[in-house]
Amino acid sequence: MRWIDFEGAVNVRDVGGMPTADGGKTVPGRLLRSDNLQGLTRNDVAKFVDEHGLRTVIDLRTTNELTLEGPGPLTEVSTVRHTHHSMLPERGNATDAAADTFESRRERILAMAPDDIVCGIYLSYLADRPDSVVSALRTIAASDGAAVVHCAAGKDRTGVVVAMALSAVGVQEDAVVADYAATGQRIEAILDRLRSTPTYAGDIDRLPVDAHTPRAETMAAFLRHLDTEHGGVTEWLAEHGFGGTDVDRLRYRLLAD
Structure with missing residues (x-):
């Protein structure tokens, strides 16, 4: 995993070089993860x-976020394919930071993970939008170049999809957890970016910085739940139509030189 510095994004990294359980490593330049791409400069676009x-x-x-934020700079590049896979139900303000997004699902989220609300939110992504998780992983597997997964902060929704992709191809669990937690190194800069846009500014400071900071324990609990309740990430994916052939394609994309 390595950071990539841009002028208009602060949470971009390549998840290449991560160790797998069978002694391999993910290939650099295949899967990137990022916060919101709306602020990319012309130089950033060329670098990407x-x-x-x-x-x-x-x-x-969500569709609401896309509408409020408008087209990003990369939409002007004809060689870049754009796909949209909302991880939230399409209702209310429908941003990951919006108060009503959580309040409308509070009871159900707490029932999923009473000891870790954030883990419960992550499990709700899988419950509410399994189609988006599967579609996102299929898109990664089908890319003919680097693919970047992003949401607003590049922390929660992105963290779940990237963790699912890495786990599905056999990346060691401690490495998956460490990659997720690495976002905490840049949380202040991420929150500053979100405060700069009306789409997210109103909700960011409802919680202290510590509450926004990803905790390794949360991702470990999320993966443990999948192990306990479904037999693991690949088994959960298989339950939702992402079978052996799909996993093979994803493995080839992320692991084969």
């Missing part, structure tokens, strides 16, 4: 496309 070979953008924001 020319230096990092970006060909696919996997946007996990």
Whole structure:
């Protein structure tokens, strides 16, 4: 995992080089993860496309977020494919930071993980939008260049999809958890970016910085739940139509030189 610095995004990294249980490693330049891409500069776009070979953008924001934020700079690049897979129910304000998004689902989320509300939110993504999780992973597997997964902060929705992808191809669990938690290194800069746009500004400071900071224990609990309740990530995926052939394609994409 390595950070990539941009002028208009602060939470971008390549998940290449991560160790697998069978002694392999993920290949650099195949799967990137990011916060919101709306602020990319002209130089950033050229760096993404020319230096990092970006060909696919996997946007996990809601339709409401896309409408409020408007087209991002990468939509002007004809060689970059854009796909949209919302991880939230399409109702209310429908941003990950919006108060009504959580309040409308509070009881159900707490029932899923009473000891870790954030883990419960992650499990609710799987319960509410399994179609989006599966579609996002299929899009990663089908990319002919680098694919970037992003949401608003590049922390929660992105964290879940990337963790599912890495786990499905056999990346060691401690490495998956460490990649998720790495976002905490840049949480102040991420929150500053979100405060700069009316779409997210109103909800960011409802909680202290510590509450926004990803905890390794949360991702570990999320993966443990999948192990306990479903037999693991690949088994959950199989239950939702992402079978052996799909996993093979994803493995080939992320692991084969």
